[in-house]
Amino acid sequence: MRVAGFGFRASAxxxxxxxxxxxxxxxxxxxxxxxxxxxxxHPAFAGLAAQLGLPARAVPLAALRAANATPxxxxxxxxxxxxxxxxxxxxxxxPGARLVAGRRMSPxxxxxxxxxxxxxx
Numbered sequence: 001m002r003v004a005g006f007g008f009r010a011s012a013x014x015x016x017x018x019x020x021x022x023x024x025x026x027x028x029x030x031x032x033x034x035x036x037x038x039x040x041x042h043p044a045f046a047g048l049a050a051q052l053g054l055p056a057r058a059v060p061l062a063a064l065r066a067a068n069a070t071p072x073x074x075x076x077x078x079x080x081x082x083x084x085x086x087x088x089x090x091x092x093x094x095p096g097a098r099l100v101a102g103r104r105m106s107p108x109x110x111x112x113x114x115x116x117x118x119x120x121x
Contacts, residue, residue, distance in 0.1 A: 001118060002100070003057070005089025006035045006045060007079075008111040014047035016106045020085075020113035021048075023104035030115065032057050034092035036064055036079060044111075063091040069114075070102065085114040093118030 004021055021027055032055045035045055040058035049056035064079050069086035080087060085103045097118025105112050 001031050001093055002029045003032045003034050003089050003093040003097075003116050003118075004030045005059075005085045005087065005092065005114050005116065006033065006039075006111060007084030007088070007103070008035070008039070008042070008044060010042075012042070012044045012106075012110040014044045014051060016108050016110040017044050017048045017113070018051075019106035019108070020104060020111040023106065024101040024113040024115050027052055027054075030054065032092060034059050034088040036084060036088060037061065057088075057092040059088045059091045064088060067091045083112065083114065085112040086116070089114045089116035090118070092116070095119055 034057040037058040064087040067087035067090040069082040083103045093116040097116045101115040103112045103114040
C-alpha cells in the first residue's frame with residue numbers, strides 16, 4: 001500500500017498540499033493520504049483528499065513518535081521532532097513500511113509530503 005503523508009502549516013491550502021505531493025512524485029499509485037490526528041480535519045487536508053477521491057488517515061501521536069523518520073528542528077516535540085510528512089506516511093502504510101519519496105516541500109513552503117509503501121493494515 002502506498003500512502004502520501006503530509007505536514008503543513010495552519011495557513012496551508014489544498015493547492016499547497018497538492019504542490020508538495022507533486023514534488024514528492026505525484027498521486028499515481030497512492031491509495032491514501034495521512035497526517036497527524038490533530039491535523040486531519042484541517043480544510044486543506046480534507047479538501048485534497050476529497051479532490052483526489054482518496055481516504056484520509058488520522059495518525060495517532062504515539063504512532064508518529066514511533067516512526068523512524070528524518071529529524072526536523074521545525075517540527076514540534078508533540079510529533080516526535082521528526083518529519084511529520086515522513087512519520088505519517090510510514091505509520092499509515094503499515095508494518096515494515098519504507099519511504100519511496102522522502103519529504104518534499106511545496107514551493108510556497110506551507111506543506112511537505114512524503115510517500116511510503118508498506119503492507120496494508
